[in-house]
Amino acid sequence: MRPTFFPVPDSAIGHIVLLELIRLSRMDSNGFHYIDMDCKVSCETSVGEERKAGNGLPVSIQCVLADARAGTLIDALVASGALRVLVDLDVLQRRCELIARQWHDERLLHAFVRAQASAPMIRRFFRTATRSSISRLRQAMNVPAPAKPRMPAARETDTLLSRWHSLRDIADVRERYLALHRECDGAWSLASLFAALDSAANPDAASSVRARPSPNSRESHHVRHAPRPEGQPVAGQKLG
Numbered sequence: 489m490r491p492t493f494f495p496v497p498d499s500a501i502g503h504i505v506l507l508e509l510i511r512l513s514r515m516d517s518n519g520f521h522y523i524d525m526d527c528k529v530s531c532e533t534s535v536g537e538e539r540k541a542g543n544g545l546p547v548s549i550q551c552v553l554a555d556a557r558a559g560t561l562i563d564a565l566v567a568s569g570a571l572r573v574l575v576d577l578d579v580l581q582r583r584c585e586l587i588a589r590q591w592h593d594e595r596l597l598h599a600f601v602r603a604q605a606s607a608p609m610i611r612r613f614f615r616t617a618t619r620s621s622i623s624r625l626r627q628a629m630n631v632p633a634p635a636k637p638r639m640p641a642a643r644e645t646d647t648l649l650s651r652w653h654s655l656r657d658i659a660d661v662r663e664r665y666l667a668l669h670r671e672c673d674g675a676w677s678l679a680s681l682f683a684a685l686d687s688a689a690n691p692d693a694a695s696s697v698r699a700r701p702s703p704n705s706r707e708s709h710h711v712r713h714a715p716r717p718e719g720q721p722v723a724g725q726k727l728g
Contacts, residue, residue, distance in 0.1 A: 502571040506553075506562055513545060513553035596662050601625055603669050604634040604677035613662050637683040640676065645684050648676075652685060 545553075552558060565571065597614050601622070610617050626633060640648060651671055658664040669678055676684075 499566050501573050502566040503562060505571050505573065506565055510553045510558050513550040599666055600678060601629055601631050604679055606634055606637065606679035606682065609678060609682040634677050634679040637680040640684050645688060648684055649688055
């Protein structure tokens with residue numbers, strides 16, 4: 489597929505390009521500028537490959553542009569059509585699309601931090617985010633880290649699930665979470681919404697987490713290891 493080139497019609501750009509070529513023509517290998525006051529140009533047309541100067545310009549071009557009289561030739565050289573600026577639209581479009589996506593992600597990330605999203609939630613939806621970068625962003629935005637998510641009651645969870653379902657036309661899940669947060673008028677942080685919806689989507693995992701005994705439990709040893717009702721053995725105890 490051939491690249492799409494877009495011609496830039498403004499002659500001012502041609503003037504700028506020509507001035508840059510003049511500057512390069514007057515620069516020697518050591519980076520010093522000089523002006524050729526007595527340039528001799530052959531009237532013969534070059535045949536085959538013409539020798540090029542160290543800067544990549546053909547010698548005939550450098551000889552004329554390095555001359556002190558080159559400034560008076562700018563308008564004529566631009567009018568000749570030799571200086572045509574072409575923009576590769578395919579490359580420029582891909583780069584601009586990438587930049588636009590980065591700007592979009594940055595806007596959403598700031599919105600997540602502002603709406604009190606937890607670090608696990610941010611890291612799930614923003615792959616390049618780290619705990620340290622999230623902490624720095626919170627400090628820059630003067631937003632404190634969210635406390636432990638406040639879980640809604642069963643009836644409130646049903647209402648949230650209904651609202652979440654009504655927003656199913658929003659393709660970007662991050663935008664969908666922000667829309668749900670706006671509908672709740674800030675009653676719930678993003679951390680709470682994420683925890684509630686995640687628990688509703690994975691009830692078995694949530695119940696197992698709630699049922700799992702805490703290793704730091706302060707429950708006394710004799711209570712945790714007391715015999716079970718109706719003769720059920722404790723862990724590790726064999727039936728007689």
